[in-house]
Amino acid sequence: MNFIRFINGSVKLILKGSKAYYTWLFFLIALVLWGAFGYADQLKDGLITTNMRDSVSWAFYIGNFTFLVGIAAAAIMLVIPAYIYNWKPIKEIVIFGELLAVCAVIMCIAFIVVDIGNPLRFWHMLPLLGTMNFPYSMLSWDFFFLLAYLIVNLTVVTHLLYSIFYKKPYNKKMVQIIVLISIPMAVGIHTVTAFLYNALPARPFWNSALLAPRFLASAFCSGPAILIILFQILRKITKFEIQDKAIWTIAELMVYSMFIYLFFTIAELFKEFYSGTEHLLYWKYLLFGIDDSKEIVPYSWSSITMGFIAFVLFLIPKTRKNFVTLNIGAVLIYASVYVEKGIALIIPGFTPDVLGQIYVYTPSMTEIRTAAMIFSLGFLLFTFLVKIAIAIVFENYNISDISKKETHLIREIPTT
Amino acid sequence: MKLKKNQNGPLLLMVLGLFIFWYSCSNQSSDADNPEINYSTEQSTVKTANITEIAVEAPPLTDGIFPCNDCHSEIEPNPDRRELVDMHDDITAMFNHDSKNRWCLDCHDLNNRDSLRLASGQLLDFKESYKLCGQCHGLKLRDWKVGVHGKRTGEWNGKKEYLLCVHCHNPHAPKFEPLTPEPPPVMQESISYMNLKVNDDETE
Amino acid sequence: MKQNKSRRSFLKNISLASLATLTATGCNMKELEEFFQRNFRTLSDKEKEDIIRNLEQKYIEKYNKEFQVSAEPAMEQVEFAYGLDLSRCIGCRKCVYACVGENNQSRSPQIHWIQVLQMEKEKGVDFAHSDVHYNPEKVPEKGHFYLPVACQQCRTPQCTTVCPVKATWQEPDGIVVIDYNWCIGCRYCMAACPYGARHFNWGEPEIPEEELNTDMHYLGNRPRVKGVVEKCTFCIQRVRKGKYPSCVEICPVGARKFGNLLDPESEIRYILENKRVLVLKEELNTQPRFYYFFGV
Numbered sequence: 001m002n003f004i005r006f007i008n009g010s011v012k013l014i015l016k017g018s019k020a021y022y023t024w025l026f027f028l029i030a031l032v033l034w035g036a037f038g039y040a041d042q043l044k045d046g047l048i049t050t051n052m053r054d055s056v057s058w059a060f061y062i063g064n065f066t067f068l069v070g071i072a073a074a075a076i077m078l079v080i081p082a083y084i085y086n087w088k089p090i091k092e093i094v095i096f097g098e099l100l101a102v103c104a105v106i107m108c109i110a111f112i113v114v115d116i117g118n119p120l121r122f123w124h125m126l127p128l129l130g131t132m133n134f135p136y137s138m139l140s141w142d143f144f145f146l147l148a149y150l151i152v153n154l155t156v157v158t159h160l161l162y163s164i165f166y167k168k169p170y171n172k173k174m175v176q177i178i179v180l181i182s183i184p185m186a187v188g189i190h191t192v193t194a195f196l197y198n199a200l201p202a203r204p205f206w207n208s209a210l211l212a213p214r215f216l217a218s219a220f221c222s223g224p225a226i227l228i229i230l231f232q233i234l235r236k237i238t239k240f241e242i243q244d245k246a247i248w249t250i251a252e253l254m255v256y257s258m259f260i261y262l263f264f265t266i267a268e269l270f271k272e273f274y275s276g277t278e279h280l281l282y283w284k285y286l287l288f289g290i291d292d293s294k295e296i297v298p299y300s301w302s303s304i305t306m307g308f309i310a311f312v313l314f315l316i317p318k319t320r321k322n323f324v325t326l327n328i329g330a331v332l333i334y335a336s337v338y339v340e341k342g343i344a345l346i347i348p349g350f351t352p353d354v355l356g357q358i359y360v361y362t363p364s365m366t367e368i369r370t371a372a373m374i375f376s377l378g379f380l381l382f383t384f385l386v387k388i389a390i391a392i393v394f395e396n397y398n399i400s401d402i403s404k405k406e407t408h409l410i411r412e413i414p415t416t
Numbered sequence: 417m418k419l420k421k422n423q424n425g426p427l428l429l430m431v432l433g434l435f436i437f438w439y440s441c442s443n444q445s446s447d448a449d450n451p452e453i454n455y456s457t458e459q460s461t462v463k464t465a466n467i468t469e470i471a472v473e474a475p476p477l478t479d480g481i482f483p484c485n486d487c488h489s490e491i492e493p494n495p496d497r498r499e500l501v502d503m504h505d506d507i508t509a510m511f512n513h514d515s516k517n518r519w520c521l522d523c524h525d526l527n528n529r530d531s532l533r534l535a536s537g538q539l540l541d542f543k544e545s546y547k548l549c550g551q552c553h554g555l556k557l558r559d560w561k562v563g564v565h566g567k568r569t570g571e572w573n574g575k576k577e578y579l580l581c582v583h584c585h586n587p588h589a590p591k592f593e594p595l596t597p598e599p600p601p602v603m604q605e606s607i608s609y610m611n612l613k614v615n616d617d618e619t620e
Numbered sequence: 621m622k623q624n625k626s627r628r629s630f631l632k633n634i635s636l637a638s639l640a641t642l643t644a645t646g647c648n649m650k651e652l653e654e655f656f657q658r659n660f661r662t663l664s665d666k667e668k669e670d671i672i673r674n675l676e677q678k679y680i681e682k683y684n685k686e687f688q689v690s691a692e693p694a695m696e697q698v699e700f701a702y703g704l705d706l707s708r709c710i711g712c713r714k715c716v717y718a719c720v721g722e723n724n725q726s727r728s729p730q731i732h733w734i735q736v737l738q739m740e741k742e743k744g745v746d747f748a749h750s751d752v753h754y755n756p757e758k759v760p761e762k763g764h765f766y767l768p769v770a771c772q773q774c775r776t777p778q779c780t781t782v783c784p785v786k787a788t789w790q791e792p793d794g795i796v797v798i799d800y801n802w803c804i805g806c807r808y809c810m811a812a813c814p815y816g817a818r819h820f821n822w823g824e825p826e827i828p829e830e831e832l833n834t835d836m837h838y839l840g841n842r843p844r845v846k847g848v849v850e851k852c853t854f855c856i857q858r859v860r861k862g863k864y865p866s867c868v869e870i871c872p873v874g875a876r877k878f879g880n881l882l883d884p885e886s887e888i889r890y891i892l893e894n895k896r897v898l899v900l901k902e903e904l905n906t907q908p909r910f911y912y913f914f915g916v
Contacts (some may be wrong), residue, residue, distance in 0.1 A: 045609045046846040047805075048729060048823035053604040057810040057820060117805020117820065117847025120655070124785040124804055131659045131786040131802075139784035139808050151429065201904045202778060202814035278748055354816045355737060355769060356747030359604045563887040564703075564895075565915065566874040571862040573698075573880060584872070592873065594758035598713035601752060607729045609823055 006162050009401065013391050014384045024383065028376045035373025038366045039114060047117055049366040055359035056350040060367045061115035063342035064374075065108050067222075069193045070215065070341060072104035072149065074223015076186035079179060081253055087246050091160070092393060094179055096230060098157040099385045100223075101186075105150045107378040114370050138196045145189045152182050157389075164392050166399050190219050197349065205282035205349040208271075214264045220257035221307075222337035224250050225330035230386075232323065238394040248321055251329075255314045258333070262311065285358075286348040293351075295360050300344045307336035470561065472578045475542045482542075484529035493526050512589040523548060523587070549581045556581075650674060659786060660799040660839070672838060679843070687834045689842055692860040694793035700854055701794070703877035703891045704768060705915040711736055711759040711766030715867035715876065719770075722855060722866035723841040724833055726825030733852040734867065735816065736768045745900070770867075771796060771817035771852035772900065772908030779809035779818065788849075794881075794909055795854050797839040805847040814901050815908075818851045854878070881909075 017025075042049045052059045075097040082090045113119050124130035125143055134140045156178050163170035194212035201207050228250055234240040272283045284290060286300045313319045313329035320326055352358045363371075391397035487503075497519050500508045504520075525533040532540040532548050540548055550557030559565035563576050567584065570577035581587070657671060672689045679687040716734045725731045738754040739746060741763055750767070760766065773796050780788050780796060787802040788809055810818045824846045836842040837857035844850050855865035859878075868876040879886030888911075891897065895913040 046821070046823045048607065048609040048846075050822075053607060053822065054810070054816070054819050055604055057807040112806075115806070117807070117849075118803070121785075121802070121804040124659070124787070124802055131662065133781075133784050133786045136781050137784045137808070138782065139806065143784065148430070196808075199782065200778065200812050202812055281748055350811075352748060354747070354814050355735060355752065356750045357752050559915065562890045564877060564890055567869075567871060568864060568874060568877060568887070569869045570864070572859065572864055572878055572886065573695075573862050573883070584874075592710070594710070594760060595712055596757065597711055597755065597759045598717050600713075600755045601716075601732050601735070602730050603753065607822070 002166070003162070005399070006165055009165065009397070009399070010388045013388050013397065017387070021387075025380070028380045028383070031372050031376035032380065035369045035371070035376060038369025039373055042114070042366050042370060047115075049364065051361055051364040051367065053359055053361075055353040055357060056347065056361040058115075058346055058350070059361055060342065060346075060363040060371060061111050063346045064371055065111040065115070066193055066215075066345065067338055067341035068104045068108045068111065068378075069146075069190055070219030070337065071223050071226065072101045072108065073186040073190040073216075074219045075101040075104065075227065076153070076182050077220055078224050078227055078250065080183060081249060085246070085249060087242070089240065089242050089246075092240060093227075093231075093242075094175075095157055095160055095389055095393065096234070096386070097227065098153040098182075099382065099389060100226065100230075101153045102150060102157065103378050103382040103385065105146055105153070106381065107374055108146060109150075110374045110377070111371075114374065138192065138199050142189075142192045142196055145185070145192050149182070149185050149189050152178055152185060156182070161389060161392050164398070187216065190215050197345075202354055203349045204279040208268060210264050210268055214261060214268075217257050217261035217264060218337050218340065221254055221261055222334050224254055225334045228330050229327060232327070234390070234394075238390050240390075240394060244321075247326075251314050251320050251326060254333070255311065255320075258307070258311045258314065262307075281352055282348045285351050286344055290352070290358065293358050293360055295362060296343055296347055299339050303336045303339040303344055305336075306332040307340070310336060470546070470578050471575075472543065472546070472580050473583060475545060475580055476583055477542060482530075488529040495521060495526055497521075507588050510589045512591065513587065543580075545587070546581050549587075650678075654801065657801050659802050661786070661789065668838075675838075675842065683829055683832060685829070685832060685834055687836060687842075689836045689838055690857065690860075691838045692857075694791045694795075695860060697882055698793045699881045699909075700773070700859060701879065701881045701888045701892075701909040701911065702773075702854070703888050703895075703897075703911050703913055705875040705877070706765060706767065706912050707914045707916045708873045708875035709736075709766040709768060709871075710873055710875075711738060711754065711761075711764075712872065714870050714872060715768060718866040718870035719852070719855075721831060722833055722858075723853075724827055724836075724843050725850075726821065726823075726827060726844075728826045729821075729823045731819045731821070731825070731850070733817075733819065733850075734768050734770045736766055738764050738766055741765055745898075767912070769815055769817070769900070770910075771854075772815050772906065772910040773852075773854060775907035775909065776905060778812040778814070778904075778906065782808045782812045784808065791839075793860075795856055795859075796851075797853055797856065798849060798851065799839065800842070800844050800848045800850070803848040805849065807849065809849060814904050814906060818849050820849050821846045875915075 050059070050061075078097050079090075079094055081087075082093045087093065113122065116122070125132055125140065127134065132140045132143075134144065156175055160170055160175065191212050194215040197203070197206035198208075198211045228247055231240070231242050231247060235242060269283065272280045281290065285293065286296060289295070289297050310329040310333035313325050313332070319329070347361055350359075351361070500520070523532055525531045525539055528539060530542075532542060532545055534540055534548060535551055546557060546560065556565050560578075560581070563578075566581075567579055568576070585592075654674070658667075660668075663671070668691050672691055675689050676687050679685065679689075713736055716732050716736060719725070719733050720727070720731075723733065725733060735752050737747070737750040737752050738761070739750045743749050745767065754761070754764075773790075773794055775794075777790060777796050780790055784806060785802060785804055787804070788796060788798045790796045805820070807820055810820060821844050825844055827843060832843075833841060835857055837853075837860070840853045840856035855863075855867075858865060864878055865876075868878045877887045877891060879888035881888060881892075883889065891913050892911065895915065897911045897913045899908045899911060
């Protein structure tokens with residue numbers, strides 16, 4: 001009952017807001033509706049409304065899924081430096097990081113659901129009810145890990161917010177333990193997702209040992225970028241206190257991971273281009289195109305350019321400490337990793353396909369609409385959760401704000 | 417009090433989840449991967465029919481030409497090597513079976529046109545023409561007897577259906593002519609939910 | 621007290637409402653049964669019979685034709701293998717279309733289980749320089765040879781390992797099969813297959829009614845639905861009755877050979893023992909049962 005009142009109180013929060021808030025909501029809901037009608041087409045006619053075909057059987061949806069797993073993982077990895085450097089707003093960082101992780105994981109699951117051919121049959125993947133192919137199939141590992149990660153994060157963040165709402169002390173030990181568990185889990189979910197691709201000897205583009213480390217490095221580059229921007233916004237509009245130094249430290253850590261990512265990529269490129277085997281074809285398609293097929297060349301080079309500019313902006317202390325250039329860099333690296341995970345990872349894996357044929361893939365309108373629907377829903381959810389969290393954590397929104405209305409109805413409630 | 421209830425719940429859930437996984441994994445049958453196939457070295461009880469004389473389809477003799485003796489019983493046999501111009505000139509026109517060295521009476525018997533002849537002079541029924549082909553094309557004959565050469569129909573674990581060489585190879589011009597291929601697969605780019613009702617003629 | 625009462629009545633209302641909705645939507649019991657059908661391998665014989673009877677009934681209603689759906693298990697002491705004579709294939713694609721007819725593949729969107737690749741003799745087996753859309757006036761074209769590819773029914777298949785729901789597995793006679801009612805359509809197996817042998821029903825498959833092959837196997841050529849993966853099953857509905865696959869029978873030049881590896885007198889054993897045999901992408905250790913050889 002207490003929990004329901006907590007939910008009640010939270011829901012009340014998201015219904016009230018400023019004009020800007022309503023405009024933002026309206027914009028997101030409009031996108032959701034636009035996207036939902038696109039998805040309805042897909043449900044009716046099947047996946048043929050996408051541009052995926054036998055040669056390129058995974059594309060935009062799975063690319064987005066991979067990118068969002070990275071975000072989900074990175075949101076938590078930020079907790080590590082928070083502990084190490086003993087930042088003051090560690091609790092708040094954990095809360096917002098986990099809210100981001102929760103939203104990202106929900107979006108991941110949504111992208112999987114829209115990608116599979118028979119979504120109603122998802123229960124076949126469950127143990128006992130269905131026949132889960134654990135431990136052989138990496139997809140069942142991924143499913144298990146994602147679900148566990150979602151539950152862990154949801155538990156901690158709900159518990160924290162609930163305690164603050166009821167003005168009770170939270171169980172510090174339990175939270176610490178679970179948060180510490182969630183760190184290797186964060187590494188785990190992204191590694192498992194990388195292993196999904198890595199496990200396939202049929203696709204030489206992905207069958208490199210460096211794939212999982214590259215995934216982690218790119219996640220660590222992009223995830224914290226969102227949080228950097230979010231913390232600056234929070235700092236402006238709430239009582240959230242985070243020092244400039246902390247934000248710069250986050251940016252520094254991102255530089256390390258960007259450098260590692262750059263190094264890994266150079267290592268991959270060297271191996272392929274120097275050895276010059278036929279496996280080079282995939283990288284060639286990505287960077288230079290094959291014969292007349294040059295469709296994804298602009299994407300790959302824009303991703304590289306944006307990433308490189310972000311790297312430089314973050315590397316030079318002057319531009320790192322200037323918030324304008326810092327934010328530009330954050331947006332650039334986010335976009336760079338998005339393009340890289342979404343397109344530059346999946347498509348070259350399938351082009352040319354295993355029989356040497358080239359099928360040119362670009363996302364169809366249905367795919368874009370469905371992705372817009374999922375992203376908007378995710379943003380919507382994140383907005384709501386952040387609004388609730390801000391109110392509870394910074395504006396002292398608590399049980400007395402809602403129980404005031406009820407005291408005149410019920411006379412005897414034991415005050416805790 | 418209420419707070420403690422809250423925190424035990426999710427932990428229990430996690431433990432339950434792990435238990436479910438352990439249970440479902442340990443109860444998997446071992447052929448979740450591939451079943452054991454018995455590679456016994458003993459003779460399998462599944463055998464193909466033991467064939468000495470090969471039962472074949474009837475030879476594709478041309479109507480109106482066969483039996484040859486209808487005409488040839490009254491014609492004086494002419495053993496001289498020449499190009500035929502009166503009858504069978506259609507065959508002469510397309511003859512391409514080692515035409516430099518071979519001619520009609522190397523395979524057809526001089527005196528009995530309803531028979532073929534082996535190099536030894538032994539006569540052969542048209543039904544066994546494979547023996548004649550096998551004189552020169554021994555490797556093909558060997559493969560054909562086992563079923564490795566030629567079109568394969570019948571039962572893989574029972575009676576195989578054999579065709580004669582001449583069912584596929586015209587003995588006078590045995591080389592296969594190139595033929596028109598069936599349509600290629602449609603370009604995957606053209607598969608769209610909008611043109612699903614198009615007729616089967618669409619190829620590219 | 622008040623709280624408990626409200627919770628109880630809440631639950632009662634919810635369950636009544638859901639039951640009402642369910643009956644109101646007129647959910648067909650048969651459809652529900654089919655939806656909740658378990659993985660084929662976990663079914664008992666009786667359950668399989670029931671399912672097949674339901675299927676046959678459904679097909680009569682849908683196509684107005686009598687169908688025979690069999691669930692014939694693998695024969696004992698049989699391990700199938702396939703041989704393809706690269707020196708003979710002329711690339712006529714008759715096998716492709718025989719397969720389409722025999723196995724009820726969708727005509728639109730088009731699905732072909734066999735892909736014939738045209739390659740250059742100079743380059744040998746080189747996928748990067750092959751062409752599946754060749755369409756000359758006559759085949760074979762000079763300087764080229766033809767390599768048909770379909771499911772290789774590997775001994776260590778990658779596809780069965782990666783399926784998250786165990787919808788695809790290898791039968792004891794070597795054929796890798798799919799339970800179309802269990803497949804969720806995630807297409808992981810398609811990403812895993814090194815031979816491009818698996819095909820997806822992107823849209824609702826369409827087969828002209830007069831061309832339907834009514835002699836079917838549950839794991840083979842029964843009509844599929846949209847959103848599931850399908851592939852060559854060595855004509856499981858034929859070979860488990862002793863017949864050759866359709867592609868073997870239609871090949872006009874006799875380039876295709878098929879048999880039981882465990883039978884020392886079979887053609888396929890003869891080929892392995894006497895001809896020069898190769899498999900595709902050998903370095904991936906998939907150990908295919910599909911052998912390419914040179915008959916001449």
